[in-house]
Amino acid sequence: xxxxxxxxxxxxxxxxxxxxxxxxxxxxxxxxxxxxxxxxxxxxxxxxxxxxxxxxxxxxxxxxxxxxxxxxxxxxxxxxxxxxxxxxxxxxxxxxxxxxxxxxxxxxxxxxx
Amino acid sequence: xxxxxxxxxxxxxxxxxxxxxxxxxxxxxxxxxxxxxxxxxxxxxxxxxxxxxxxxxxxxxxxxxxxxxxxxxxxxxxxxxxxxxxxxxxxxxxxxxxxxxxxxxxxxxxxxxxxxx
Numbered sequence: 591x592x593x594x595x596x597x598x599x600x601x602x603x604x605x606x607x608x609x610x611x612x613x614x615x616x617x618x619x620x621x622x623x624x625x626x627x628x629x630x631x632x633x634x635x636x637x638x639x640x641x642x643x644x645x646x647x648x649x650x651x652x653x654x655x656x657x658x659x660x661x662x663x664x665x666x667x668x669x670x671x672x673x674x675x676x677x678x679x680x681x682x683x684x685x686x687x688x689x690x691x692x693x694x695x696x697x698x699x700x701x702x703x
Numbered sequence: 704x705x706x707x708x709x710x711x712x713x714x715x716x717x718x719x720x721x722x723x724x725x726x727x728x729x730x731x732x733x734x735x736x737x738x739x740x741x742x743x744x745x746x747x748x749x750x751x752x753x754x755x756x757x758x759x760x761x762x763x764x765x766x767x768x769x770x771x772x773x774x775x776x777x778x779x780x781x782x783x784x785x786x787x788x789x790x791x792x793x794x795x796x797x798x799x800x801x802x803x804x805x806x807x808x809x810x811x812x813x814x815x816x817x818x819x820x
Contacts, residue, residue: 621807623807623809625809632812632814633793633795633809634811635808635809638808678745678746682804682805684802687748687751687759688734688751688759688799688803688804688805689800689802689805689807690736690805691807691809692748693738693745693746693747694745695743695745696745
């Protein structure tokens with residue numbers, strides 16, 4: 591089964607609002623990544639947080655990681671219509687397949703103008 | 704920089720046909736991988752490579768072959784296509800970091816959408 595599970599599966603908000611997506615996983619990890627996928631396109635890496643980090647920021651993105659709860663959240667502040675996309679978390683364990691990234695099922699975010 | 708280039712973007716096959724999906728990257732990445740994405744699901748790893756001449760299986764390797772003769776290219780071969788292989792295929796690459804694992808920052812191609820009738 592997939593390592594990561596995103597919640598909610600779908601999220602619809604108004605432009606300017608904040609969007610929060612959650613990711614839960616089952617086993618210990620070395621790091622967790624978030625990716626964005628626009629419709630019909632490839633995935634784009636957004637941010638990586640290591641297992642010894644608790645929070646990380648990149649522009650309007652804020653990622654938290656709670657290894658005790660095996661969960662992460664991605665917050666997009668002041669959302670824009672261009673943020674409409676699917677967002678995936680991926681976990682990485684260095685001792686598995688040269689550190690393969692295992693992806694969740696994704697959250698589909700719709701930002702209404 | 705072109706990044707990761709996949710061809711073809713779309714392909715329709717009949718059951719039993721074979722074909723090769725091409726992937727090339729110009730970032731001198733050691734690590735290359737193939738994933739498949741099925742509707743409403745995340746990505747599942749098919750095969751990966753940590754350098755020329757070195758390949759290994761991922762989660763769902765059955766029905767697929769790969770080779771890595773150069774750093775730049777990592778083709779995926781479907782030996783005898785089946786309807787269950789209808790999917791969108793993504794090639795992804797990254798540098799290798801410490802301990803010989805990918806750095807976790809994967810660069811993806813735009814995908815190859817395959818339909819098997």
